[in-house]
Amino acid sequence: MGIPNILSIAGTDPTGGAGIQADLKSFAAHGGYGMCVVTALVAQNTLGVRAIHAPPVDFLRAQLDAVSDDVTIHAVKTGMLGTVEIIETVSQWWDAAFEHSPAPTLVVDPVMVATSGDRLLNEDAESSLIEFLNRADLVTPNVPELAILSGAEPTSSSSELIWQAERVADAHQIVVLAKGGHMSGSRVADSLVFPTSGGQRPETYTVATPRIETTSTHGTGCSVSAAFATLRARGLSWHGGLDSVKDWMQRALEGADQLDVGRGNGPINHFP
Numbered sequence: 502m503g504i505p506n507i508l509s510i511a512g513t514d515p516t517g518g519a520g521i522q523a524d525l526k527s528f529a530a531h532g533g534y535g536m537c538v539v540t541a542l543v544a545q546n547t548l549g550v551r552a553i554h555a556p557p558v559d560f561l562r563a564q565l566d567a568v569s570d571d572v573t574i575h576a577v578k579t580g581m582l583g584t585v586e587i588i589e590t591v592s593q594w595w596d597a598a599f600e601h602s603p604a605p606t607l608v609v610d611p612v613m614v615a616t617s618g619d620r621l622l623n624e625d626a627e628s629s630l631i632e633f634l635n636r637a638d639l640v641t642p643n644v645p646e647l648a649i650l651s652g653a654e655p656t657s658s659s660s661e662l663i664w665q666a667e668r669v670a671d672a673h674q675i676v677v678l679a680k681g682g683h684m685s686g687s688r689v690a691d692s693l694v695f696p697t698s699g700g701q702r703p704e705t706y707t708v709a710t711p712r713i714e715t716t717s718t719h720g721t722g723c724s725v726s727a728a729f730a731t732l733r734a735r736g737l738s739w740h741g742g743l744d745s746v747k748d749w750m751q752r753a754l755e756g757a758d759q760l761d762v763g764r765g766n767g768p769i770n771h772f773p
């Protein structure tokens with residue numbers, strides 16, 4: 502295969518650091534052809550979210566159909582889904598579009614709360630998002646998101662974090678990337694946790710990198726899940742994918758000081 506077609510289904514960030522804008526840059530940085538369907542227009546910047554405007558779900562469905570009726574999709578990454586209605590619309594589209602053809606790789610970034618602390622998923626939509634995970638290959642929660650998905654409390658213990666990820670992996674038969682950005686310590690560890698199959702669980706794979714002292718972390722989560730979707734579509738293994746993503750993220754965080762974007766949590770440099 503040549504360059505794979507990767508679709509982001511997510512919300513917008515007009516300052517370009519998170520959401521769909523970050524996804525498209527991350528797809529390009531990892532060798533994918535980027536496409537996007539907008540779930541919500543978000544008036545936000547590096548300081549926070551001001552307002553959210555979601556298109557009618559019929560129009561969301563029209564965007565999704567316009568892509569899948571015409572283009573072979575090799576991987577999908579979902580980000581901000583926002584409401585029960587949006588999740589149901591994306592689920593119905595997915596089930597119809599891939600009923601008679603193999604489904605593409607699906608990476609779900611369970612976007613719930615922005616770095617700024619603003620909610621991006623309604624609380625009453627959490628159970629719909631959990632149900633949506635049954636369609637996924639990979640889910641990429643941060644510490645508080647993993648707690649919600651596993652029905653536990655946010656943890657500062659790495660063994661508890663892995664246990665929570667194992668619960669989610671087994672409940673949905675998916676791979677979990679438990680991200681350690683919100684943990685303390687001089688290194689940031691991300692772990693790939695696999696579901697039990699045939700009574701056995703493949704060994705957890707962890708990559709830890711030195712923690713970079715920076716406030717430019719806006720959109721790191723979006724960018725990591727978009728990178729993984731692209732690398733899996735390009736045929737990389739799970740382990741190879743995590744090695745590549747962590748190496749790139751380290752350089753993207755270090756390279757953020759070449760940018761001058763906003764007065765809050767700035768974006769990473771997608772092309773370091």
Ligand SMILES: Nc1ncnc2c1ncn2[C@@H]1O[C@H](COP(=O)(O)OP(=O)(O)OP(=O)(O)O)[C@@H](O)[C@H]1O
Nearest residue numbers: 616643680681682683689712713718720721722723
């Ligand atoms: N200070 C840091 N130094 C090095 N790597 C980091 C740092 N902060 C986050 N990362 C990496 O960035 C990615 C995102 O991690 P994090 O746990 O912060 O997710 P997130 O909360 O979803 O991100 P976001 O800030 O976009 O909400 C992970 O791959 C993590 O290892």
Ligand SMILES: Cc1ncc(COP(=O)(O)O)c(N)n1
Nearest residue numbers: 512513519520615616719720
């Ligand atoms: C549309 C959209 N999607 C996701 C995020 C989360 O990114 P972050 O947690 O880095 O603010 C965001 N701020 N906006």
